[in-house]
Amino acid sequence: MAHAYHLDDMNKLVSLAKRRGFVFPGSEIYGGFGNSWDYGPLGFLLKENIKAAWLRAMVQERDDVLPIETAIIMNPRVWVASGHVAGFTDPLVDCKNCKQRFRADQVSGGRCPECGGELTEPRQFNLMFKTYVGPVEEEAAIAYLRPETAQGMFVDFKAIVDTMRVKLPFGIAQIGKSFRNEITPGNFIFRTREFEQMEMEYFVRPGTDMEWFDYWVRQRYDWYVRYGIRTENLRLRQHEPSELAHYSRCTTDIEYRYPFGWGELEGIANRGDFDLRVHEEHSGEQLRYFDEETREHIRPYVIEPAAGATRSLLAFLLDAYDEERISEGGKEDVRTVLHLHPALAPYKAAVLPLLRNRPPLVDLAREVYTRLRRHFYVVYDETGAIGRRYRRQDEIGTPYCLTIDFQSLEDQTVTVRDRDTMEQVRVHIEELVPWLAGHVTG
Numbered sequence: 341m342a343h344a345y346h347l348d349d350m351n352k353l354v355s356l357a358k359r360r361g362f363v364f365p366g367s368e369i370y371g372g373f374g375n376s377w378d379y380g381p382l383g384f385l386l387k388e389n390i391k392a393a394w395l396r397a398m399v400q401e402r403d404d405v406l407p408i409e410t411a412i413i414m415n416p417r418v419w420v421a422s423g424h425v426a427g428f429t430d431p432l433v434d435c436k437n438c439k440q441r442f443r444a445d446q447v448s449g450g451r452c453p454e455c456g457g458e459l460t461e462p463r464q465f466n467l468m469f470k471t472y473v474g475p476v477e478e479e480a481a482i483a484y485l486r487p488e489t490a491q492g493m494f495v496d497f498k499a500i501v502d503t504m505r506v507k508l509p510f511g512i513a514q515i516g517k518s519f520r521n522e523i524t525p526g527n528f529i530f531r532t533r534e535f536e537q538m539e540m541e542y543f544v545r546p547g548t549d550m551e552w553f554d555y556w557v558r559q560r561y562d563w564y565v566r567y568g569i570r571t572e573n574l575r576l577r578q579h580e581p582s583e584l585a586h587y588s589r590c591t592t593d594i595e596y597r598y599p600f601g602w603g604e605l606e607g608i609a610n611r612g613d614f615d616l617r618v619h620e621e622h623s624g625e626q627l628r629y630f631d632e633e634t635r636e637h638i639r640p641y642v643i644e645p646a647a648g649a650t651r652s653l654l655a656f657l658l659d660a661y662d663e664e665r666i667s668e669g670g671k672e673d674v675r676t677v678l679h680l681h682p683a684l685a686p687y688k689a690a691v692l693p694l695l696r697n698r699p700p701l702v703d704l705a706r707e708v709y710t711r712l713r714r715h716f717y718v719v720y721d722e723t724g725a726i727g728r729r730y731r732r733q734d735e736i737g738t739p740y741c742l743t744i745d746f747q748s749l750e751d752q753t754v755t756v757r758d759r760d761t762m763e764q765v766r767v768h769i770e771e772l773v774p775w776l777a778g779h780v781t782g
């Protein structure tokens with residue numbers, strides 16, 4: 341079945357996300373908290389699966405990229421060296437009338453977009469969250485919550501080179517939380533103050549950097565397609581020289597067609613040797629790679645594919661969302677379905693006894709459920725008509741429904757119903773684990 345629907349109303353997704361346990365407003369019983377969001381049971385599993393899919397492609401399926409996990413609060417000198425203390429700012433304007441704040445580059449005309457009031461002159465606002473380390477709230481103890489995960493890879497470059505017998509080109513990858521005191525968070529989980537990133541720094545010989553840059557742009561674009569994003573909702577956008585970040589020689593964004601328009605999903609940058617150079621200067625340590633052949637100490641260039649785990653979760657949900665008119669079991673119906681890639685779907689299968697008041701069906705269903713959950717996240721549901729139970733699973737993207745019916749009692753097979761085609765096949769209980777494994781891996 342071709343899936344052509346394009347969700348142009350974010351509220352529909354926000355509502356489904358809340359109703360079905362993907363994303364809840366943060367601190368809701370206290371009236372929320374400035375665009376913070378919590379991930380519910382389904383959102384948590386989806387996010388874990390997205391991160392696993394990223395690791396699979398970026399680390400597990402390659403032999404040149406190593407994973408690390410570095411501290412969220414680092415030595416503050418890291419952020420002086422990287423340029424974030426001096427320059428990680430957005431221009432901020434205040435409305436003199438209603439006191440709302442805006443990013444100067446996002447308002448035009450000099451008048452408040454909310455009330456038409458007069459705006460102040462822009463001033464630079466640093467996006468890093470400050471905190472104090474230790475018991476004394478004094479200047480010396482100021483530290484920052486990291487605004488990106490990338491610096492962890494540069495700071496640990498030497499430790500990796502010294503211990504891991506790497507050969508150029510090689511990469512260091514990390515997934516983790518980052519924090520930015522965004523002036524205008526919004527569009528659901530598109531822009532939040534606390535978010536998760538999936539970043540990789542790929543170190544290459546100077547001179548080969550543009551080749552590798554093109555390579556990573558292609559790899560990353562293909563990754564989104566591999567995990568189900570439709571190509572008509574993806575595009576590449578190369579930055580103009582005037583919008584390049586201070587560290588970047590060249591940047592291409594992978595953009596997604598959100599309900600509010602095209603926006604960044606991931607940025608791929610050629611950072612040259614900017615980072616290793618400034619950390620050499622500020623730390624006094626040599627951050628080089630020793631080339632056994634030429635006997636030279638090389639300072640590599642770096643290509644950085646920087647993706648958002650939470651922002652891509654939004655794109656995966658939006659792209660999967662569909663409302664379909666269907667006919668199933670002889671009945672006309674409209675269903676909401678998430679066509680999530682099976683590897684990303686929170687639950688891989690639902691186990692459903694046809695009737696809840698027939699103990700042999702329920703017993704066998706519980707047995708199948710117990711057996712499967714050692715291998716996969718699966719869900720058990722015995723309440724309501726079977727059609728309604730299918731709809732519930734469609735709405736959370738469960739790729740397979742396994743129904744235990746009267747035939748199951750006779751021949752130990754179950755009905756496997758495919759979420760997308762709604763077609764059914766019978767699979768022997770003994771075969772279910774390998775059958776599912778073959779259908780839900782990425």
Ligand code: ATP
Pocket residue numbers: 488520522529530531532533534535536537604605606607646647648649650651652
């Ligand atoms: P923008 O221009 O949208 O502020 P950026 O260019 O500063 O983003 P990067 O610093 O390149 O973003 O971060 C890499 C990725 O991290 C982004 O492509 C995005 O997926 C994610 N990301 C960055 N900021 C946020 C945020 N505030 N909320 C959610 N995800 C974010």
